[in-house]
Amino acid sequence: RTTHYLFIVVVAVNSTLLTINAGDYIFYTDWAWTSFVVFSISQSTMLVVGAIYYMLFTGVPGTATYYATIMTIYTWVAKGAWFALGYPYDFVVVPVWIPSAMLLDLAYWATRRNKHAAILIGGVLVGMSLPLFNMINLLLVVDPLEMAFKYPRPTLPPYMTPIEPQVGKFYNSPVALGAGAGAVLCVP
Numbered sequence: 001r002t003t004h005y006l007f008i009v010v011v012a013v014n015s016t017l018l019t020i021n022a023g024d025y026i027f028y029t030d031w032a033w034t035s036f037v038v039f040s041i042s043q044s045t046m047l048v049v050g051a052i053y054y055m056l057f058t059g060v061p062g063t064a065t066y067y068a069t070i071m072t073i074y075t076w077v078a079k080g081a082w083f084a085l086g087y088p089y090d091f092v093v094v095p096v097w098i099p100s101a102m103l104l105d106l107a108y109w110a111t112r113r114n115k116h117a118a119i120l121i122g123g124v125l126v127g128m129s130l131p132l133f134n135m136i137n138l139l140l141v142v143d144p145l146e147m148a149f150k151y152p153r154p155t156l157p158p159y160m161t162p163i164e165p166q167v168g169k170f171y172n173s174p175v176a177l178g179a180g181a182g183a184v185l186c187v188p
């Protein structure tokens with residue numbers, strides 16, 4: 001019995017790593033907004049796959065919520081680690097998995113533990129609810145653009161580092177003025 005629960009915890013931690021790495025950079029504020037669609041697809045899929053595996057392994061409704069809770073705790077620990085390194089509180093955005101997992105558990109319970117119905121109905125519920133909950137979550141971030149430009153991730157390769165818009169410089173450049181004038185004058 002103890003081995004059984006220990007196995008569940010080990011699988012939860014490993015699947016949490018997999019879920020995080022399904023959209024690794026998406027947990028960080030600098031890319032959270034620009035990659036929201038990728039985030040929603042990857043996180044919805046990973047939540048459903050992991051939670052259904054759990055529910056089929058245990059046969060108990062409620063395991064999806066348990067799985068989402070472990071992922072949430074694990075990510076809050078990561079957020080605390082970044083905060084301890086001197087990054088701002090909003091540098092890491094913790095996704096909201098738990099309400100969507102509760103809907104998945106509800107679907108599993110309501111369909112009398114029918115795994116196919118749980119996958120179809122629960123998967124649709126997670127796919128629709130997770131982006132909504134996480135958009136609300138991202139709206140609470142103080143200033144995502146400031147986070148992106150002031151605190152780029154140290155692990156990002158150079159081609160993914162956010163570039164601050166050069167608005168004033170661009171409009172004052174002769175190349176931009178020439179291109180604009182040429183576009184206006186050359187219209188047939």
